[in-house]
Structure formats: structure tokens, C-alpha cells
Amino acid sequence: MATTTTDRVREILSWYGSDSPGTLTNLSRMLNAGTLGGTGKMVILPVDQGFEHGPGRSFAKNPAGYDPRYHFQLAIESGCNAYAAPLGFLEAGAREFAGQIPLILKLNNHDVLYEEKDPEQAVTGSVRDALRLGCVAIGYTIYPGSSARLEMFSTLRALGEEAKANGLVVVVWSYPRGSGLSKEGETGIDVTAYAAHIAAQLGAHIVKVKLPSAHLEQAPAKKVYETEKVPVGTLAERVRHVVQSTFAGRRVVIFSGGPAVGDDQVFDEVRAIRDGGGFGSIIGRNSFQRKNPEALKFLATVMAIYNGTQK
């Protein structure tokens, strides 16, 4: 990993004044790794699709992905800032690829062999697991909008405290879902901004949300957005509002794609994230479900847009 750093990374680290040097060290490792190292932008490869949707739906398109080592290699070769996966996938490569890329151990997971109206996740890993596997961070998903959310928040709190006490970074996937929301509302801009804010209030260092639509879900919120003329018309404006909602940009917020149809649309989304002041992307299926050369090219383009070498 990089032994020097940049002003931008130093600036980002300065936002986390309550964290230990240990946690800042691990956060800087993520910010300094890969193609975007030092730029303050990040692209993370997450591979929990096998758990979330099943192995066939995840890897049949590019069967190399059945092998857990494939994703370590893809993340390293493509120059990602970090690779995130559940316990089993990380255990299957952590020794072979030790020290080659920052790792995020996803501490909870959900599957679809049973589907709930108000989903929650199983805790599938521990802070101690993250430490023994050499990870820089833990990852945790919350479902604002679900009746199970309060318990998820409380569990995150406990895991986050333990992670910070051990010098790890806390990455939170904040996915609105459940009977409190309409389907459209799950990605509404008011809901997305709210979900990002909750994650930050729960102590997340890095927040991950979906790209928001212009939909406004909750009536009292809609009224304020309209009265105060909060600009949410374009995707870049919505990204900007989410970043603003996450402690005025003083927490790292990254985005996953909406239902992108083609690469050009993905690249446009990346431009909107960049223009809106977002900190980067987390790209799973769009990466590992392609053949390797295409995936590398695709990710290189994404990174080029972020670091300014491509418009």
C-alpha cells in the first residue's frame, strides 16, 4: 500500500476527529489503494450476490466467478480501492492475496429462499473474523423502512463500537426496504437522503446507498422539499443532496447503480456521482458478471471518469 498520501486524503481523514489513529490508518489504506488511490474517490468491488440471490443467478453468466479467488484477482487487477464479501468468500482467498488489496468483511447477509415483508439479515461474521482475515473494515446492511430496522440499528451500533475499538473502518449499506415504504419509495430522493443520514448518525465512516430517483415518498418531506425548493431534478443534484444530507459532505458516500441498461448509462451515472460530489461507486454484478477483459475495461472507464482522465 501507498506510504505517502495526498492533501485530499488528509482532508478526508480530518473529518473523522473522534476516531483512533488505527481506524484512520485503515481508512487511508482504502483511500490510497488502487487506480484512484489518493484522489479521494473510490471504486469498491462487492461480491455478496451468491448469498443474496444464489450462485446460479450470480455466476452462471461468467462461471469464473464461482471461484472465490476470481474476485480477489478482479479487484486487484482492475485497481479497485477495496473488495467486500461475506465470511466464506474472504476466508477462501485471504491468505493467498494477503496484503494485496484492502478487504471489507460483510458482517450480515440475506438470502431469498424465504422472503419477508419486513426483511432483516443474519449476522454472518464478527469483528474478530475481520481482524483474523486482515480486513481494514467491516460492512453492515441496514433496512430503514422495515419493522426490523431498530434491531438492525442496535446491532450495527454494537458491532461498530467493537470495530472502532479495534481500529477498523465501518462501512454501512443503507437500503430502504420494508412495509413502511412503497416500492418506488425505496429509491425516492427523500428516503435515500434519510437513509444515508441515519447511517452516518449510527457512526458509519463510509455510507453506501442506491442512486436516488426524483420521487418524493413521504408527504411531510415532500412539502419541505417543494417549499424550500431543494434541487433534485437531475441525478447530479440528487447525488449532491445525498452528500449534503450525510453531514454536509463530511462522510464518504458511495453509490450503487440503479437498473442500468447499458454501459453508457452506467458511465453517465458515474459522471453524475462525480459532478454531484459523490465519493465513488460500488459495482458488483456489472463487474463480475462480464468476462474478465470486458470487466477490466469497464472498470477502467469508470475510474477514468472519476479521476478526470476521461470526461
Next chain:
Amino acid sequence: MATTTTDRVREILSWYGSDSPGTLTNLSRMLNAGTLGGTGKMVILPVDQGFEHGPGRSFAKNPAGYDPRYHFQLAIESGCNAYAAPLGFLEAGAREFAGQIPLILKLNNHDVLYEEKDPEQAVTGSVRDALRLGCVAIGYTIYPGSSARLEMFSTLRALGEEAKANGLVVVVWSYPRGSGLSKEGETGIDVTAYAAHIAAQLGAHIVKVKLPSAHLEQAPAKKVYETEKVPVGTLAERVRHVVQSTFAGRRVVIFSGGPAVGDDQVFDEVRAIRDGGGFGSIIGRNSFQRKNPEALKFLATVMAIYNGTQK
């Protein structure tokens, strides 16, 4: 912080004979801080609206408030006795503003992306968090009237015991809510006095309730209030009854506003709190949703009413 104290502060501290010198030290820090330092009156700035209602509804009116540092500065510049917020907001400024204002870490929170008939809150912080962030107190909300109340009381008990053992002050937000009560009953005088009493019995050093209405919710209580002619006709009388109900005034009780329409109404409420023997106000949205100069002026007026420099 003040290094000398006043007779009134000493008197207040004398009510807490079962607490350690450590807790009294932190309580005196709150009582001696800010414009009202030493008067025995308090104005506290709480900013958990982002979590409770979402960032847009909370900060769009005064976008400076998206930045967690804004609220530290507002609390300090306006001369508040303390600033209360959830984990994320405190982590984002505790180092920069270390030692400049007493901090209260709110240990539980609720959001409105899912709404329950019988609400409860997620535990979002710990006593250990409060200690590492340099706080003087923990804050905790209970919902008397909710079917989840017993569990909330029990959790508060455990957190309160740990807080006291570590020399922290315990501040309890007691908000009647849930299927045990009518909407009007949530702020009825019998219910409010009861809610304040429960908080004190649970070991709170400082109790926070809403300003009560003259409504009497529960039939057996109504009968006693009428038979015994408990004076609850004016707001000041109701404040006095709440103070009386909280160990005959030997616990600090502060109030948040009702649905105030204009500033004059708020000032009248403050006068009623003062005249009824209340110990002060906790003022969130009415402070941070204004532009900074207006907020400072508004809070200065509130404090002037409390310390007698304004009628």
C-alpha cells in the same frame, strides 16, 4: 468551564445525595455553563431531528445545519448549557470543539421511515461512547403509553446504572405515546406529570417533557385532580404541577415547546416555565431552523427571560 459556583447550583447538587462526586461534577458543569451558568436555569440545544424526521425536513430551511459543526457552534455562541445529539453528529465535532460546551450523547433514536402503533427506539450509542467523546451526560427517550415501554424502562435502568458508575449524568426524554393513549392524551397534564414522575423514579437526574395541556386523560386521575382541586388551569400552574410531580422539585425538569406558532408564543411559554418553577427549555427546531443571527437573537431572548434581565 466555570471554576466557581453559586448557592443555587450547590442547592441543586444537594438533591442528588446518592450520586458520586463524579456525576455531581458533570451536573455542575452543565449548570455552570453558558449564559445561564450558575442561575439554576438551563437551555439545551438538541439536534436529533435529522434522525427523527430526516435531513431534508430538518435542515433544508437553514442548510448550514446539514453540517454537524454548525450545531456545536450555535450551542456555544448562543450560550446554551449543553448540546445533545446522536453518535454520528457528536463524533463529527467532539474533537474540534472539545471542552467548549457540555455534551449529551443521545443513546437511543427513532426514525419515521417505518411507523409503529406502539413505538420504541433503537439503541444507537453506549456509555463507553459517551466517555470517549468527552460527554457529561447520556440522553435516553422513553415512551410511556407504548406497549414497548417496559423494555425501554429496563434498558434505561441498565444504561443509567452504567452511566452513574462512570460519573455521567442521566437525562431522560419522557414522551408519552402509543396505543395506551389518545392523541390529545399524549400531552394531557395528568399524563405529562406521570411521565415526568416515571423518569425520576427510573433514576433520571434531568427530566425532559413536553409542555402539558389542561386535558385530563385517565378517568381515575381526572377524578382525583377534580376532587383535590389540583390547579392546572394556566400553563404556569401546569408546569408547577409537573415540577411538583418530579420529587417536589428536587429533580431538574425542563420543557420543550408545544406547537408554537410565533416567537411571542414561545416567549410566553418560557415565562410560564419560569413562573411555574421549571428549570429551563430544550429548544431544537426553533433554534437551528432559523438563520444564525436570528437564532442567536431568539435564544438570547429566551435566556434573558430565564435570568430575569427581560420580563
Next chain:
Amino acid sequence: MATTTTDRVREILSWYGSDSPGTLTNLSRMLNAGTLGGTGKMVILPVDQGFEHGPGRSFAKNPAGYDPRYHFQLAIESGCNAYAAPLGFLEAGAREFAGQIPLILKLNNHDVLYEEKDPEQAVTGSVRDALRLGCVAIGYTIYPGSSARLEMFSTLRALGEEAKANGLVVVVWSYPRGSGLSKEGETGIDVTAYAAHIAAQLGAHIVKVKLPSAHLEQAPAKKVYETEKVPVGTLAERVRHVVQSTFAGRRVVIFSGGPAVGDDQVFDEVRAIRDGGGFGSIIGRNSFQRKNPEALKFLATVMAIYNGTQK
């Protein structure tokens, strides 16, 4: 506290052969305190009505009772054996009145802002709290008849074990209530005797029940009471049966009043407790809801009936 003791107290202590000298010391403190000290009879002042019914219903009749110090003073001046209250009320006077009267910390409580078909209570204090406040005993309520009873029994078990390991006495309020019983059945003689027996089996040193009626609630019990001609016609006989049901009188059983209309009726009840071999009374509302001189006179009469100076 008394430094000599009586044969009767020594006899009572002899029933608790599995307890430590520490617990016996605290039990003897209760038995040797106050007007009835040394007689083996007890009158205890309990003040948890503020939590259970609200402050207005509890203290409006005698507003001096809003002040937690009032009850310490009443218990001391009236010569009670002990004073029992929740955490807040004890914290508010434990230093001022340290060593003047044995204290019982009530470790669980219930309020009526929400009412359940099958009630339970919140745990509101700990054994450690009891120790730091200088108490001689913990108090705990169980609701036989409620679907929540098994969990209440199990929690009592754990708290009782901890209390005994720390030399404290365990006092159990056993109040039949919940969907397993008819309203009348809550005080039926079969149910009351059963409730007292359960408390003793759970390891209580002192059991508190309500005065039973002659009603027989459960059919299989009714059959046995009738077949075996268990005498339960008079109140004294019913008291005797409850005492018998509590380890043949080898556990201290005290009683609270039924819906007494006038003082004479209360005194008659006390005579029945005395004549039936009961160990005393626990008298709350009938004490602290009177003006002080009346309360002292009333309690003096109760104690005089117990120690034989009055018929």
C-alpha cells in the same frame, strides 16, 4: 439499630438455614427495627404508588408526599420496620436518612399509561443499586395468573440468587393477575395461598400477598378445599391457611389490605392477620395519603394491635 435481639427473632432466623449470616443480619435488622422490633411482627411502608398509578392519584390528597423525603420521615417517625420504594425515591433520601431505617429497593415496577391483559413489570433497579443505597433487601413483584409469569419467575430467580450472594433479603410481592384468572379469583383464598407458596418456592424470605376472600377460583382446588374441609370461612382462618401454605409458617408472610372502607375495618383486618398468625402488614396509601398526624396515629394503632398493647 438494635444490638440485642429476642427469642422470637432468633426463632424466625432459624427458619432460614440455607442463608448466609449476611442475609440473616439484614433480616434481623428488619425484625429488630421500629416499634415492633423484636416482636416478630412487621409493618412496612411501601411507596411505589407514584410509579404504579401516577403522582396525582398518589399524592394530591396529601401533597407533602410529592417529596420523597416525606416517606422516609413517615416511616421513621411512625416506627415502621422498613421502607420500600423504587430507585428514584430511594436515591432521593438514602444519604440524608442513612442508617435510620431499613430500606427495601423495589427492583421492578409497572405503570398504567398502558394496560395489558397479561401484565408484566419493567426491571427498574439492580442488586448493585440496593447495595450502593445501603438497603437491607430487594423487593420484586410477580403476577401469577399472567402469561408473562414464567419470565417474571425466572428473572426473580436470577435477582434473588444475586441478592443472597450479597447478603440481602428477598421480599416478593405476589399478586395474582392476568388472563388466567377471573377478577374475583385474584384474591380468592386458593389463589392467594398458591401465590404465597410460589413466592416461597422461588426463594423469598418475606412474602407479601393481599388479604384473601373466601372465593375458591379453581375447580380442582375447590374440590379439595371442600372435601378436606379446609377452614377458610373467617378472615383469620384464611390468613392462617396462607401462612400454612407458606412452608407451614416458616417463612414471613405479610398482608396488604383489601378495599378497606374505614379505619375500623382496617383495624379488624389487622386483628385477623394477628389472630391468623400473619407476620404483619404492608400499608401504603392508607398511610401516606393522610395528613401526617393522622397517619402517625393510624399506624400507631395498627402496631399496638400487633404488639398486644391494644386489642
Next chain:
Amino acid sequence: MATTTTDRVREILSWYGSDSPGTLTNLSRMLNAGTLGGTGKMVILPVDQGFEHGPGRSFAKNPAGYDPRYHFQLAIESGCNAYAAPLGFLEAGAREFAGQIPLILKLNNHDVLYEEKDPEQAVTGSVRDALRLGCVAIGYTIYPGSSARLEMFSTLRALGEEAKANGLVVVVWSYPRGSGLSKEGETGIDVTAYAAHIAAQLGAHIVKVKLPSAHLEQAPAKKVYETEKVPVGTLAERVRHVVQSTFAGRRVVIFSGGPAVGDDQVFDEVRAIRDGGGFGSIIGRNSFQRKNPEALKFLATVMAIYNGTQK
């Protein structure tokens, strides 16, 4: 207690090869105690009826039984191998009768002031309690057939592990009950054998079941019993099948009576237990609900049948 032992006791101890010498010592104390000491047969006096059915239904027939000391004396004088009771009853005599009879602390209990479709029990004692009271064993009830059974199994597992680690014996009352079974099915031979097997698999050293009827409850089991011609026509055959089902007789299985009408029927049942290879009886109500001389005579006859001095 006996300081020499017999071949039969040594043989029984040999079945418990995974247990510590501490546990074997306590098991041998039970096997060597009383009239049947050394024979490998056991008669145990259990007195938890007061908790399970109430004191009146339990003790009114023979009021001496209200006194907890009565049961210690009865067990000792009648020559039982052990006495089993809940916490309160054991605490009330453990010092007075220390060392005179092996004690089993029943760690969970159920009452009938509330009755559930799917019953469970409250945990009412601990391994630590058993140790401080000088017990040789813990007792624990499970209800196979109840929806609460899995939690009961898991709790037994934890208590059993702790008991074994402290050198205690684990006695399991396995009582099929709950909505998974018909009333008749609760004592069906397939269900009884299954219940005994589960207890043994959960690590019980001694298993207690009810005497089974010839009823076959579950269709798939019925089919096998009929196809394989498992002999279950006589009570002795059914006992033999239960013993076989409990690790081919390598675990001690004892029986409680069915709804016996007269003594002769009980004695016939004892003969069937003996002839079927059962290890003994646990006899509660039939013992302590008689006047003392009758009880001693009754138990002497039972023991005489077991040790062969009476047919």
C-alpha cells in the same frame, strides 16, 4: 453414605464413560443410598406438587406436608434414594438434614394459575444453588410435543453442561405435552419411548417418564411398530421398550405412575417396571398425601418389590 459399593452399581457407573469422577461420585451416592442402595434400583421422592398444583391440592389431605421438613424426613425414614424439590423447599431443610439424603434441586417449574396450550416452565434455580445446598443432582423438565420444546432443550443443554462441569448428576423429567400431541398421545408408547430417547440424547444421566399406555400416536411410528412387531402389549413389555429406547438400557430410566386407583394397582405397576428392566420409581403424591405410617408402609412395599424381598 455408603463407602463400599456393589458390582451392579459399578456396572451402571461404567455406562457413563464421558463423565467426570465428580459426577460418578454423586451418581453412586444416589445408587448407594437408602433401602435400595447397591441394588441398582431407585425410589425417589419428588415434592414439587405445591408449585405445580398449589399447596391446598397438594397438602390438605396430609397437612404435615405443608412443612418442608416433613418431606426430608419422609424421604430419609422411608429409605428413598433421593429427595427432589424446588429451591424454596430445599432451602428450608438443607442445613437441618445436611448429608442425610441425596438431594436433587429441580431447576424449572410450572404452575396452573395460567394454562397454556403449549406449556413451558420457568427456570427457578441454578447449578450454583444446587452446589450451595449440597445437592448431588439437578432436575429439569422438558415438554416434548410443545412448541416451546426447542427452547427447553437448549436451556437444559446449557444447564446440563454446567452441572457436569461441577460434578453434578443431570436428571430429566421428560413429559410429552402440548399441541403436537393428542391427550391420549401424551402417554402413548411411541411417544414415551421417544421422549425418553430425547432426554438421553440431551445428556441426561437419569431419565424420568410416565408409565406408557399401548396407544400408538404417530402414524409413521405406528407403522414401524406394527411391521417390526415391537412387543408393547403388556406394561412390562412397554417398560422394556422404553428402557431399550434409552440407549439399550445404558441410561437409568425411572417411572412415575399412571392414574393409579388403588395400592395394588401401584404395586402391579412396580412389578411391571421391575420385570421390564426399569430402574425404579419416582413417587410423589402417592407418598406424601398419606398419613406418615401409611406412607412408610406403602414405600416399604414398593422397595420390597424392587429388591426382591416381596414378589
Next chain:
Amino acid sequence: MATTTTDRVREILSWYGSDSPGTLTNLSRMLNAGTLGGTGKMVILPVDQGFEHGPGRSFAKNPAGYDPRYHFQLAIESGCNAYAAPLGFLEAGAREFAGQIPLILKLNNHDVLYEEKDPEQAVTGSVRDALRLGCVAIGYTIYPGSSARLEMFSTLRALGEEAKANGLVVVVWSYPRGSGLSKEGETGIDVTAYAAHIAAQLGAHIVKVKLPSAHLEQAPAKKVYETEKVPVGTLAERVRHVVQSTFAGRRVVIFSGGPAVGDDQVFDEVRAIRDGGGFGSIIGRNSFQRKNPEALKFLATVMAIYNGTQK
């Protein structure tokens, strides 16, 4: 146990790079034991049928099986790689057969005296139990498809972490079941592959699933399998797909039979497992419900197919 090893065993061990030498030692003990020792193939004897279906249904066909020692002997004599059973069965033979065959302690179990729509299991043993009984592994069942699955996953996580920290192997029985699935879906190829993948992601070293049918249960999965032309027409192809879904063959996956009618069909299934790259079989009822000589012959044939001495 074998003191030399083979290239194939070394290769398999190399897949578990995040495990301690202690765990690898125990895994190699299983791989090197018995007839198939060193081949990388395994046959395991599991006997939890007594708990799962009752003793009569399990052992009446071959009554020798009532004796727990029978299964130790059968596993040893037949040359199995390991013997798996619940606590009671292992305790009953662990000393007598110490060191003669690798043991797997099954840490959770289910019975059928109560049947749930969404099943779960009771925890019936601990890692500490496994260690004191000399086991090489813990076994744990999960039910993907049940509403109780998340809790089962989380419990497995905790037990697995403790097992690994103590040098034990983690074997997971992954049995899709519950209201999320149709009856046919429980063994559908998409569901089986998914279930195996979840177990591996949860950190299992060895995964046990049922032989899958060609049924495709979930519409989104069906679409992918058809679009991507995943070959699942033959049993060998389906085995291959399950192995692929379990980290591209880098986790040991073993299979239990479908509803086999005759031995020839079982042998055909074993051939399919072998041809599809599966690692072996776990064979319970088909082994211990036969007379001993037949069972030995049957298992010898199975092993011969695996090690290539028989086609």
C-alpha cells in the same frame, strides 16, 4: 490415525488458507481415516435419527442400533471417515472408542413430536462438549427456506467462530425447508446449489446437502439456468453444479441420498456423486437399519465405487 498423507489431501487442505493448523489437522484426520483415507473422498456415518424421528422408527428394524456402541463399531468396522451423532450418543461411547474414529458432535437437533411450518432446531451441544469428547468437528443444521433461517445462520456463525478458534472442523447440514419453498422445491437444483453456497459462505469446511432433482424452484433462477444453459439434466451434472456452486469445488461437499428404493439405485447415485466431482456420501438409515453383515457389505460397495476398485 494415518501419519502420512497424500497429494490429494494436501491439495484439499490448501483450500482452507484462513484456517489454523489445528483445524487443518482435524480436517486431515477425517480425510485420512478409514477405507477412503487419503483419496479425498469421504463416507460419514450419521446417527441422529433417534432424535429426529424417534427410536422406534430408527432402530426397530435392526435393534442392535438401540445401543449407542453399535454405531461406533459399525463406523469403525466399515471404514468410514467419521461418525456423527448428538451429545448423548457420543457421550455413551467416546471413552470406549477413544481415538478409533474421528467424531463429529452434532450441535443442534430437531424432533417430530411437534411439527412447525417453519422449522428450526434446538441447540443440543457445545464446542466445549465437542472438545471434551475428543471430536474433530462440530456439525450444525440450517434450514434455508424457513422463517427461522436467519437466527440459525447467526447461531452457526457464533458456534463456527468458536469451533475454529479451538481447532475444530465445521460441518454444515444445509437442508432447504419451510414456508419459503414448495415440497418439490426443497430438493430443486437451484435451491440445493443455493443452500450449499450459503453454508460455504457461512464458513463451513464441509457441506452436506441432499441429492438434487432437476426441478427449478425460483422463477428468476430458472430464467438464468435456462438462458445460460447450465447443464442439470443428469444427476452427475447436478452434482457438478452443486460442487461448482460451493466455491468452484474448493469446499468439500458431500451428499445424502434421495428416496432410494434399492441398493442398485443407491450405487448409481454414488457413481453420479463420484462422476460429478462430489466428495462423498453421508449414509445413515441405509447403513444402520440393516443387519450388521449386510451393512458392512453395502458400505464396502459404496467405498469401492468411490475409490475406483469397483465401477
